[in-house]
Amino acid sequence: MAEKKACSLPGDQASSNESRRDFLKQSSLLTAFAITPGVVVKAAESKWDEGIAASLEKMPLKLEINGVKQSLQVEPRVTLLDLLREQLALTGTKKGCDYGQCGACTVHVDGQRVLSCLTLAVMAEGKKVTTIEGLATGEQLHPMQAAFIKHDGFQCGYCTPGQIMSAVACIKEGHANSEAEIREFMSGNICRCGAYPNIVDAIMEVKQGGQQI
Amino acid sequence: MIQFQYIRASTQKTAIETTAKDATAMFIAGGTNLVDLMKRGITTPQKLVDINNLPLKNIDASTGRIRIGALALNSAVAENKLVLDRQPLLAQALNAGASAQLRNMATVGGNMMQRTRCPYFYDTAMPCNKREPGSGCGALEGFNRMHAIFGFSDKCIAVNPSDMNVALVALDATVHIAGPKGNRTVPFINFHRLPGDLPQKDNNLEKGELITAVEIADNPFNKHVHYLKIRDRASYAFALVSVAAALHLDGNTIKGVRLAMGGVAHKPWRLTEAEKALVGKTVSEGTFRQAAEIAMQGAKGFKYNSFKLKMGPNAIVEALKTAAGIV
Numbered sequence: 001m002a003e004k005k006a007c008s009l010p011g012d013q014a015s016s017n018e019s020r021r022d023f024l025k026q027s028s029l030l031t032a033f034a035i036t037p038g039v040v041v042k043a044a045e046s047k048w049d050e051g052i053a054a055s056l057e058k059m060p061l062k063l064e065i066n067g068v069k070q071s072l073q074v075e076p077r078v079t080l081l082d083l084l085r086e087q088l089a090l091t092g093t094k095k096g097c098d099y100g101q102c103g104a105c106t107v108h109v110d111g112q113r114v115l116s117c118l119t120l121a122v123m124a125e126g127k128k129v130t131t132i133e134g135l136a137t138g139e140q141l142h143p144m145q146a147a148f149i150k151h152d153g154f155q156c157g158y159c160t161p162g163q164i165m166s167a168v169a170c171i172k173e174g175h176a177n178s179e180a181e182i183r184e185f186m187s188g189n190i191c192r193c194g195a196y197p198n199i200v201d202a203i204m205e206v207k208q209g210g211q212q213i
Numbered sequence: 214m215i216q217f218q219y220i221r222a223s224t225q226k227t228a229i230e231t232t233a234k235d236a237t238a239m240f241i242a243g244g245t246n247l248v249d250l251m252k253r254g255i256t257t258p259q260k261l262v263d264i265n266n267l268p269l270k271n272i273d274a275s276t277g278r279i280r281i282g283a284l285a286l287n288s289a290v291a292e293n294k295l296v297l298d299r300q301p302l303l304a305q306a307l308n309a310g311a312s313a314q315l316r317n318m319a320t321v322g323g324n325m326m327q328r329t330r331c332p333y334f335y336d337t338a339m340p341c342n343k344r345e346p347g348s349g350c351g352a353l354e355g356f357n358r359m360h361a362i363f364g365f366s367d368k369c370i371a372v373n374p375s376d377m378n379v380a381l382v383a384l385d386a387t388v389h390i391a392g393p394k395g396n397r398t399v400p401f402i403n404f405h406r407l408p409g410d411l412p413q414k415d416n417n418l419e420k421g422e423l424i425t426a427v428e429i430a431d432n433p434f435n436k437h438v439h440y441l442k443i444r445d446r447a448s449y450a451f452a453l454v455s456v457a458a459a460l461h462l463d464g465n466t467i468k469g470v471r472l473a474m475g476g477v478a479h480k481p482w483r484l485t486e487a488e489k490a491l492v493g494k495t496v497s498e499g500t501f502r503q504a505a506e507i508a509m510q511g512a513k514g515f516k517y518n519s520f521k522l523k524m525g526p527n528a529i530v531e532a533l534k535t536a537a538g539i540v
């Protein structure tokens with residue numbers, strides 16, 4: 001009984017159904033206060049539809065992904081990794097740890113290798129993003145992709161997109177001049193299957209082959 | 214991650230004003246520390262002020278000094294010709310930190326401000342005075358293998374995790390700060406603080422203040438330098454102990470020396486007394502060993518980190534030997 005009293009709102013004439021709805025409204029307002037700032041709280045205060053509030057929270061985002069210009073709407077808290085995977089269905093980029101510790105999510109932003117799990121998508125405004133899907137030219141594999149296959153640079157393959165994106169950058173940066181240097185500058189890509197020796201071989205071959213990458 | 218408002222600052226003034234007047238607002242630079250902490254609910258800003266459009270990326274040398282903008286990327290600094298020529302110790306320390314991808318994102322200002330990696334700070338189910346003042350220090354009686362041996366308090370025994378900071382404190386850098394009340398400079402050694410009774414405060418930056426640059430005056434430490442980092446794996450791990458060593462040699466005589474340690478205190482730990490003991494001496498393992506012993510005076514271990522009491526002096530000797538080229 002006591003519980004019911006707590007739920008019912010002043011007036012008490014309202015039907016039980018209505019007071020339940022009011023209760024839900026009120027409690028979701030409280031939750032909104034606890035976990036969200038700004039617009040959502042304002043929307044809840046002024047009893048706006050939550051759908052409107054959500055869309056207000058999104059920001060316009062223009063960027064280029066694998067050569068395709070994208071004009072999107074994203075919440076500021078969405079990472080580039082989640083944008084790629086969840087919104088654009090580019091699932092080649094993997095989520096390993098989601099905290100910057102494994103390198104599975106490595107992509108190129110304006111030609112530099114970065115971790116998409118620690119990049120807020122809104123911070124890539126106006127940038128050019130390349131993912132593993134953007135590396136091949138039509139049916140022609142990128143030399144690094146071909147070298148990974150040739151040298152068996154993977155077992156389960158989960159770390160591979162990140163390894164390949166990192167490997168391409170490693171050569172472009174000029175950090176692939178020796179096995180030791182490759183190991184040091186590829187240390188941000190963890191492989192639980194331990195394919196490291198073969199990965200190093202693949203990178204050495206591409207580097208020595210001198211192909212355009 | 215909780216929702217937050219995102220603002221792209223186009224001027225330094227708006228960035229500072231917006232952050233100064235809103236208790237829940239924070240700057241974001243590379244995001245490599247802040248986004249991590251936000252995902253875990255450790256840091257919960259309701260407003261992020263993105264400072265990446267501010268013109269603070271330059272690395273230039275004016276008369277007698279190198280000035281590095283706060284938004285210069287860790288990778289850009291480590292590869293910069295001026296830095297490699299004049300301050301190679303800084304480049305070495307930067308390259309010892311994180312991974313190539315992270316260094317392509319991390320900025321100098323953000324690196325200075327990165328929070329501790331103490332597991333109790335990271336685990337929101339555990340007590341931590343730094344994360345939640347008054348909740349206690351879980352590490353004091355807990356798993357304290359990574360923790361401080363110098364300068365700790367009974368409120369906090371966490372360490373500053375940055376490699377770059379160790380080099381910058383050794384090189385007597387100066388921090389340039391712009392804030393709501395104007396500009397100021399702080400010697401790097403006074404930028405970070407010891408935990409005392411306020412472990413929630415890592416450094417002396419005031420609310421709304423923005424690091425704009427770090428400056429290093431030219432010095433003779435461009436030849437005999439070494440940054441030694443000891444960690445659980447060969448790369449991509451935080452330091453258990455690290456040493457930044459720089460020698461100015463005249464033949465075999467030590468004319469000047471700069472020495473600092475990482476992974477041992479709440480701030481990058483300058484070894485001034487050991488430096489004094491080295492000046493004027495001749496390069497030798499014995500001299501370095503004596504200095505290392507002086508450096509370790511006052512160190513105290515906890516249950517799981519007492520190994521640092523031995524690893525510390527050994528690391529100092531090794532770093533000095535490598536810097537001097539007598540390996």
Ligand SMILES: Cc1cc2nc3c(=O)[nH]c(=O)nc-3n(C[C@H](O)[C@H](O)[C@H](O)COP(=O)(O)OP(=O)(O)OC[C@H]3O[C@@H](n4cnc5c(N)ncnc54)[C@H](O)[C@@H]3O)c2cc1C
Nearest residue numbers: 100242243244245246247310311320322323324326376424
């Ligand atoms: C897996 C992993 C491993 C790592 N390993 C190492 C390592 O071995 N050694 C090491 O040293 N570091 C390591 N790091 C930490 C890394 O160096 C830092 O995360 C990075 O330097 C932070 O810089 P940022 O620009 O990304 O900062 P952000 O994450 O953008 O910001 C960090 C803090 O600094 C504040 N801030 C940023 N810029 C300014 C400014 N100009 N003025 C005032 N405040 C500012 C922000 O408000 C925030 O509080 C590692 C990180 C990860 C994720």
Ligand code: FES
Nearest residue numbers: 096097098103117
């Ligand atoms: S998913 Fe980004 S580093 Fe692991």
Ligand code: FES
Nearest residue numbers: 155157191192193
């Ligand atoms: S191939 Fe399985 S994790 Fe690398």
